[in-house]
Every structure is written in structure tokens, then in C-alpha cells.
Amino acid sequence: MTVASERTDLYPSRTATEVTIPRKDPVVWSPQDAPGPITRSDLQSYDENGFLAIEELITPEEVGVYRAELDRLVADPLIRADERAVVEPKSEKVRSVFEIHKISEVFAGLVRDERLLGRARQILGSDVYVHQSRINVKPGFGASGFYWHSDFETWHAEDGLPRMRAVSVSIALTENYDTNGGLMIMPGSHRTYVGCNGVTPKDNYKRSLQMQDAGIPSDEVLTEFADRHGIRLFTGKAGSATWFDCNAMHGSGDNITPYPRSNVFIVFNSVENAAEEPFAAPVRRPEFIGARDFTPVR
Ligand code: 6CS
Numbered sequence: 001m002t003v004a005s006e007r008t009d010l011y012p013s014r015t016a017t018e019v020t021i022p023r024k025d026p027v028v029w030s031p032q033d034a035p036g037p038i039t040r041s042d043l044q045s046y047d048e049n050g051f052l053a054i055e056e057l058i059t060p061e062e063v064g065v066y067r068a069e070l071d072r073l074v075a076d077p078l079i080r081a082d083e084r085a086v087v088e089p090k091s092e093k094v095r096s097v098f099e100i101h102k103i104s105e106v107f108a109g110l111v112r113d114e115r116l117l118g119r120a121r122q123i124l125g126s127d128v129y130v131h132q133s134r135i136n137v138k139p140g141f142g143a144s145g146f147y148w149h150s151d152f153e154t155w156h157a158e159d160g161l162p163r164m165r166a167v168s169v170s171i172a173l174t175e176n177y178d179t180n181g182g183l184m185i186m187p188g189s190h191r192t193y194v195g196c197n198g199v200t201p202k203d204n205y206k207r208s209l210q211m212q213d214a215g216i217p218s219d220e221v222l223t224e225f226a227d228r229h230g231i232r233l234f235t236g237k238a239g240s241a242t243w244f245d246c247n248a249m250h251g252s253g254d255n256i257t258p259y260p261r262s263n264v265f266i267v268f269n270s271v272e273n274a275a276e277e278p279f280a281a282p283v284r285r286p287e288f289i290g291a292r293d294f295t296p297v298r
């Protein structure tokens, strides 16, 4: 067992100075002609941009099933009282429910679905396990968004993922308009790592899942990134999905419309990249946020 001090940290962050370094890992870990649901040209586009938008990953009927399950979970007082439920800072409405692939048979089936599992394996070039799953309700009338960040920066610093060998999929369960707080990604930003300054407070997750402040790039870096890469807003019908690389710079705005922007969000990590000790945090986050069960999804 290597102790933290002996480890090489390829992606230092949460130090006194902000750094930007070139990515040291492939984006697509399997050979270009690897079998799987993603076409060769889509795989190349994912490699280049760090994301892949799919117009209809699940059918309208399936959207109905998952929406009903989301509504059931959010309405359950036991779930609301559970630590896996995160509420909106202002309205106290449920904002997210974590580890849904464990608490819901319906969502457990989704992570095993070949349309998800096959794509994750093709991108990561190995068996995969679920590092994190959540439903985001993003209700109307004021749900707050997420400021710009790289998920990998958090998953490396706080959950101990050593390499950039994880992929997220966000499946829309309500229509994503250009007005109700949709996901924004900077295309190509996944090829540069931003090591942020600022130390990770203990129990950071209690705040960061409502409003992230540790691991936030500076205005200067974000301006340079936006000028270089641009910003793409993802809109689409319920059932559409966005796959994005763990290091893509992304965020979302507040939702002040009456229309919720609900999605299910699943993070697949390679079994070759299993979580170690945090690289820049005093303690591990709870397992419902950063999984420690590395059993491959079958
Ligand atoms: O800290 C995390 O793991 C979560 N936070 C954000 C803002 N995005 C990714 C992830 O779900």
C-alpha cells in the first residue's frame, strides 16, 4: 500500500498557486476500431471536443419510466431525510439524490444498459464501475447552477482518482431549453488540466454539492479558456444525452424559468483507475459520492 507521501501526483491541485498543464492521459483509451455503439467518427469527435451529444439515447417511453422513478424518489420523505439527498440552498427543494444506481432498481438497470455500458467501455477501453450516480432535479423558479469546474479536479483531489480515465453521461429527463440552466462545456478544454489554488476544507462536499468553491479556476484562466475554446450550450429533448470527458471545463446557469431541467447523471470510471486516497484533501468523501466498490458493471 503506497502512502500518500510516496505517490507521484501527476495532477497537483489545491496548492498555493494555480497551474495549467497539458493533459497526460489519452481521452479515448480503446483503439479507434474498437467494437461498440459509438461510430469511429463520433469517437474521433469525442476525442477532439471532449464531449458527444446524442439526440435520443433513450426512448420517450423510457423517459416516462425514469421521470416517474425520479418523482417517486424526490417525493419520498425517507430519501429526503437521507444524507444522499442534497437540497437547494434557498428553497430547500431536493436538488440531487446520489447513489441512485444502488437505491433504485430502475436506475440500477439503466447503468447496465448496453447503450450506456457499451459506450463507457468503448471510451475507457476496459471494464468500468460507477464512481458516482445522481439525479439532478434542477426545479424551476430559482434552482442554482454549478460554476465552472473540471470534475476530474475534484475526483482526483477529493476522491483519489489517479488518471483521467472516467466519463460522465447526463441524460435529460425534461426538455433542456436554452433558458432553463442547461449544461455548458468549453469544447477542447479537456486537454488542459487546471490545478486550482485554495485548500480543500474538511467535509467540503457538504457545501460543494450545492455551491462549489474549492477547485474553481481563476477568472483569468476561465477567460483564456473561453477565448480559446468557446462555450457550447447543450439543449435537447428529454431522452437526449451528453457524454463528456472527466476533465472537460463545464458549468450550468441558474434556472429561473418555470421549467425544471432534470437529468440523470452517471460517472463511469475504469476499473484500472480505481480510487486511491485523496490527492489533495484531508479525508475521503463518503462512498455515496465517490464509490469504493470497484465491482465492474455487468
Ligand atoms: O463533486 C462532485 O463529484 C460533483 N460536483 C460537480 C459540480 N460536478 C460533478 C460531480 O457530480
Ligand code: FE
Binding pocket: 146, 149, 150, 151, 250
Ligand atoms: Fe460537474
